Amino acid sequence: MVTEKAxxxxxxxxxxxxxxxxxxxxxxxxxxxxxxxxxxxxxxDPHIGLLHRGTEKLAESRTWLQTLPFLDRxxxxxxxxxxxxxxxxxxxxxxxxxxxxxxYIRVMIDEMSRILNHLLSIGTHALDIGAMxxxxxxxxxxxxxxxxxEALTGIRMHGAYYRPGGVYRDLPDQMPKYKENKFKxxxxxxxxxxxxxxxxxxxxxxxxNRFPVYVSEYHTLLTDNRIWKQRTVGIGVISPERALQKGFxxxxxxxxxxxxxxxxxxxxxxxxxxxxDIPVGVNGDCYDRYLVRMEEMLQANRIIKQCxxxxxxxxxxxxxxxxxxxxxxxxKMKGSMEELIHHFKLxxxxxxxxxxxxxxxxxxxxxxxxxxxxxxxxxKPYRMRLHTAGIPxxxxxxxxxxxxxxxxxxxxxxxxxxxxxxxxx
Amino acid sequence: xxxxxxxxxxQLKESFGERxxxxxxAFGQVTIVVPxxxxxxxxxxxxxxxxxRFEQLMDLGGIDYSExxxxxxxxxxxxxxxxxxxxxxxxxxxxxxxxxxxxxxASVMDIWNSANWYEREAFDxxxxxxEGHVDLRRLLTDYGFVGHPYRKDFPVSGYVEMRYDPxxxxxxxxxxxxxxREVTPRIVREDGYGKGGGRA
Numbered sequence: 240m241v242t243e244k245a246x247x248x249x250x251x252x253x254x255x256x257x258x259x260x261x262x263x264x265x266x267x268x269x270x271x272x273x274x275x276x277x278x279x280x281x282x283x284d285p286h287i288g289l290l291h292r293g294t295e296k297l298a299e300s301r302t303w304l305q306t307l308p309f310l311d312r313x314x315x316x317x318x319x320x321x322x323x324x325x326x327x328x329x330x331x332x333x334x335x336x337x338x339x340x341x342x343y344i345r346v347m348i349d350e351m352s353r354i355l356n357h358l359l360s361i362g363t364h365a366l367d368i369g370a371m372x373x374x375x376x377x378x379x380x381x382x383x384x385x386x387x388x389e390a391l392t393g394i395r396m397h398g399a400y401y402r403p404g405g406v407y408r409d410l411p412d413q414m415p416k417y418k419e420n421k422f423k424x425x426x427x428x429x430x431x432x433x434x435x436x437x438x439x440x441x442x443x444x445x446x447x448n449r450f451p452v453y454v455s456e457y458h459t460l461l462t463d464n465r466i467w468k469q470r471t472v473g474i475g476v477i478s479p480e481r482a483l484q485k486g487f488x489x490x491x492x493x494x495x496x497x498x499x500x501x502x503x504x505x506x507x508x509x510x511x512x513x514x515x516d517i518p519v520g521v522n523g524d525c526y527d528r529y530l531v532r533m534e535e536m537l538q539a540n541r542i543i544k545q546c547x548x549x550x551x552x553x554x555x556x557x558x559x560x561x562x563x564x565x566x567x568x569x570x571k572m573k574g575s576m577e578e579l580i581h582h583f584k585l586x587x588x589x590x591x592x593x594x595x596x597x598x599x600x601x602x603x604x605x606x607x608x609x610x611x612x613x614x615x616x617x618x619k620p621y622r623m624r625l626h627t628a629g630i631p632x633x634x635x636x637x638x639x640x641x642x643x644x645x646x647x648x649x650x651x652x653x654x655x656x657x658x659x660x661x662x663x664x
Numbered sequence: 665x666x667x668x669x670x671x672x673x674x675q676l677k678e679s680f681g682e683r684x685x686x687x688x689x690a691f692g693q694v695t696i697v698v699p700x701x702x703x704x705x706x707x708x709x710x711x712x713x714x715x716x717r718f719e720q721l722m723d724l725g726g727i728d729y730s731e732x733x734x735x736x737x738x739x740x741x742x743x744x745x746x747x748x749x750x751x752x753x754x755x756x757x758x759x760x761x762x763x764x765x766x767x768x769x770a771s772v773m774d775i776w777n778s779a780n781w782y783e784r785e786a787f788d789x790x791x792x793x794x795e796g797h798v799d800l801r802r803l804l805t806d807y808g809f810v811g812h813p814y815r816k817d818f819p820v821s822g823y824v825e826m827r828y829d830p831x832x833x834x835x836x837x838x839x840x841x842x843x844x845r846e847v848t849p850r851i852v853r854e855d856g857y858g859k860g861g862g863r864a
Contacts, residue, residue, distance in 0.1 A: 288804035300820050331691045483719045486778025597691040598745050615733040617852045626723040634781040
């Protein structure tokens with residue numbers, strides 16, 4: 240088909256390029272087929288599934304408890320909140336009560352993960368569009384949170400800490416400390432260990448006191464930075480109506496000015512007792528979403544402080560005493576036949592979850608994360624459907640990048656806070 | 665919360681009457697089963713009716729009921745999770761595919777654009793065909809994958825595995841060499857099993 244105009248200029252065709260699957264700005268293994276007209280993106284077709292592990296299918300062949308650690312591996316930048324959605328779904332089916340202290344711990348860990356997630360998100364977003372320094376700062380703070388998670392769960396990332404009915408164990412009384420070695424002398428070690436001399440809550444409180452200062456440092460680095468603004472203002476704009484239509488949630492929806500946060504609107508655990516605000520954007524562009532995330536970190540910090548204060552004053556059990564669901568204490572197990580049987584049955588056959596279907600959603604740092612658990616009364620899930628926030632966001636990439644320049648594709652991928660483990664499952 | 669869900673159930677009955685199955689309230693959520701013929705009309709009204717106003721389709725997933733204990737009925741269903749931001753309530757909508765051999769369900773892509781990838785995924789993993797979907801390609805599995813892995817008759821270990829073949833100097837597919845195994849058997853206990861004083 241040759242039109243008059245096309246006949247006048249040499250034959251120019253749209254150009255299709257392959258972005259990824261191995262590209263530093265693709266945040267994992269994302270293959271993006273981009274159709275370009277010059278340097279303008281006409282169409283973007285994400286090909287996903289390169290990290291598909293079939294978590295939903297694997298869950299069907301494992302007991303309800305064995306399924307739990309898979310959930311950490313979905314979104315590997317904010318691990319533990321995914322377990323939360325799963326535990327809520329199973330608890331809803333089982334009808335077990337979670338002790339109030341466990342609820343506070345869960346809220347605290349979720350908010351820590353929110354900071355963890357947004358730090359990575361903002362750091363790598365800046366890295367993708369040319370600001371190298373940001374990621375060095377944000378990873379410094381992430382390290383503190385990883386230390387807390389390590390002291391708490393034994394593992395830096397994939398904690399497997401929540402359980403249906405509570406959390407695995409109570410907060411530890413002490414933090415691991417640095418030791419002297421040939422790289423760190425006694426003076427350095429003493430300074431490093433200062434914040435670690437108390438309990439985990441002391442360390443975390445110290446972090447929450449330091450953290451707002453760090454956030455203001457990020458603001459000086461980015462918020463009024465001319466290059467940052469040129470790369471993000473007016474890029475990837477989505478109207479509130481389209482965001483709803485596209486199934487967006489979390490900062491992607493709030494960046495467009497829709498005040499929707501499950502922590503406020505459909506509170507779970509003890510979020511209704513927390514005092515915090517929901518930041519919303521105005522224009523729905525990358526810059527607004529960046530500002531929303533920055534403010535969310537400060538709000539998360541506020542929530543953590545409230546949790547620390549409560550947790551200091553109120554000791555108590557952290558997991559349900561229904562031993563069909565949660566194991567008895569080690570001491571009881573060794574002393575009582577009944578408890579020994581409970582323990583054995585729980586870890587061999589596993590718990591039986593009453594037949595039914597439950598859809599439990601949480602406000603994951605990336606948006607709405609939900610688990611739709613279907614049970615037919617067996618010791619294994621009949622079906623576990625995982626809804627993660629990343630899927631609709633990545634599906635919306637086409638709309639977000641259309642008409643932008645090729646270089647803006649990385650800005651958009653950064654702003655949707657893409658993690659392929661989350662999208663591919 | 666439950667007063668609100670009662671209101672939702674009343675509203676659903678008022679708006680749809682006989683066009684949908686009886687709304688069920690279980691585990692804090694309302695579920696309706698919609699007959700295949702009324703599906704598109706019902707979901708469109710769910711979105712547009714100001715008294716219901718489900719603006720968002722949060723999730724849509726397939727399910728294969730063929731091995732569900734004590735279940736007799738259609739094998740495949742597409743299950744949507746709707747969310748209304750105006751009324752702050754949720755609804756689960758279930759539609760069963762009429763034919764077990766060739767499951768077909770109407771696509772809701774025109775009603776909620778977010779259905780695009782969810783339907784592609786359900787097609788990929790369960791082989792449910794969504795009539796009216798404009799781009800029904802596989803989403804998660806490999807290029808050239810055969811079968812629908814989340815169906816209950818598809819083994820967890822699959823049928824083929826990949827390895828590098830030093831002679832052909834490329835990656836090849838071959839039939840799997842591992843034995844499927846089940847570490848913990850799947851058990852459904854009779855009612856009241858182990859109810860003799862469960863709490864210590």
